[in-house]
Every structure is written in structure tokens, then in C-alpha cells.
Amino acid sequence: MERKNKNGKTYLVVGKRKAALRAGKSSSKRAKNVKSAKKDPNKPKRPPSAFFVFLEEFRKVYKQEHPNIKAVSAVGKAGGEKWKSLTDSEKAPYEAKAAKRKSDYEKLMTAYNKKRESSDDEDEEESEKSKSEVHDRDDEIEEEEEEDEEEDEDDD
DNA sequence: AGGTTGATTGTTTTA
DNA sequence: TAAAACAATCAACCT
Numbered sequence: 001m002e003r004k005n006k007n008g009k010t011y012l013v014v015g016k017r018k019a020a021l022r023a024g025k026s027s028s029k030r031a032k033n034v035k036s037a038k039k040d041p042n043k044p045k046r047p048p049s050a051f052f053v054f055l056e057e058f059r060k061v062y063k064q065e066h067p068n069i070k071a072v073s074a075v076g077k078a079g080g081e082k083w084k085s086l087t088d089s090e091k092a093p094y095e096a097k098a099a100k101r102k103s104d105y106e107k108l109m110t111a112y113n114k115k116r117e118s119s120d121d122e123d124e125e126e127s128e129k130s131k132s133e134v135h136d137r138d139d140e141i142e143e144e145e146e147e148d149e150e151e152d153e154d155d156d
Numbered sequence: 157a158g159g160t161t162g163a164t165t166g167t168t169t170t171a
Numbered sequence: 172t173a174a175a176a177c178a179a180t181c182a183a184c185c186t
Contacts, residue, residue: 046178049166059180072180076163083165102167 044108047101050094054086055079 048056058079063069083091 046168048178049168051165052167052178055164055179070182071162072182073161073163075180076165078164080164098166105168 044105044112047105048098050091050098051080051083053097053101054083054091054094058082 055075059075062075062078066074069075
């Protein structure tokens with residue numbers, strides 16, 4: 001966050017994490033480019049943490065409370081502060097959703113792995129050499145049905 | 157015009 | 172185990 005457009009163009013110094021992003025030629029922030037980062041065509045993004053789940057809702061209400069506020073950092077600060085203000089009971093539902101998302105993430109990851117397997121890219125060294133030959137000739141894994149079961153837990 | 161940063165915390169990942 | 176990075180967002184700012 002020390003962007004000095006004066007003379008030096010070293011304004012992209014954000015701190016630490018974004019720096020690595022700079023290393024990669026990828027434009028999007030999502031482009032995680034570690035040294036050994038493999039090229040992932042469509043790797044499932046990480047599941048949002050309970051805080052993020054809470055933030056999604058918090059942002060809406062925050063914007064209503066502060067329609068003039070447009071900076072994302074404002075919601076971040078307020079959200080973070082509010083988040084800590086919440087009790088475990090309050091965070092419980094958010095964590096529950098986060099956990100659910102994580103569950104789906106694992107499923108997506110499995111599908112992703114299978115997809116990768118389908119790809120004839122032997123560039124990656126996989127430790128699953130003992131795996132039996134796949135018999136499923138046609139396996140479409142891009143089918144996701146979201147079933148939201150309404151569980152009402154109000155015991156505090 | 158488009159890419160990128162900013163700020164929060166939590167979870168995921170890799171070394 | 173630990174540390175780093177990334178997950179969304181939206182407008183402003185830089186190239």
C-alpha cells in the first residue's frame with residue numbers, strides 16, 4: 001500500500017500476499033501463483049470462512065446503514081469489529097454455513113481431481129499410480145444440486 | 157478501459 | 172507446525 005506514482009513505479013507494494021500475485025502474470029487476484037503452483041483450469045475456490053459468510057450479510061446491512069460508504073475497507077473494518085462483537089452462539093450459524101460450504105468444497109475438489117485425471121496432462125506427478133483403471137467411461141461431474149435444509153436451532 | 161489495491165478474519169494450503 | 176496467501180467486494184486510482 002505504498003504506491004508512489006511520483007517517480008518510481010513501485011506502487012504495487014501491498015504488503016506480502018499481493019506481492020506474490022504480482023510475480024505471476026495473471027491479472028486477477030484469484031490467480032494464485034506460487035512457485036510450484038500448477039495451472040488449474042477451474043479449481044474450486046476456497047470456501048468462505050465464517051467471517052466471510054457473516055460479511056456477505058453484514059455488507060448488505062452496512063450499506064443500508066451507510067449508503068454513502070463505498071470503500072470496501074470500510075465494510076471490512078466494521079465487519080471485523082462487529083464480528084468480534086458476536087458471541088460463539090451468534091457465530092455458530094455462520095460457522096455452520098461455512099462448514100457446509102467446506103463440505104461442498106471437498107466434493108468439488110474430488111470432482112476437480114477426477115477431471116484432472118481425465119485430462120491427458122501428465123505434467124503433474126500424481127501419487128495415485130496404484131489406482132485401478134477407471135471403468136466409468138462417461139462421468140459428468142458438473143452437476144451440483146444445492147439442497148438447503150432448514151434447520152432451526154434456537155437453543156441458547 | 158481495464159487491472160489492481162484496499163481491509164477485515166478465517167480457512168486453506170504448502171513448505 | 173507455522174507462516175503465508177487467498178476467499179468477496181466495489182469504487183477509486185493507476186497504467
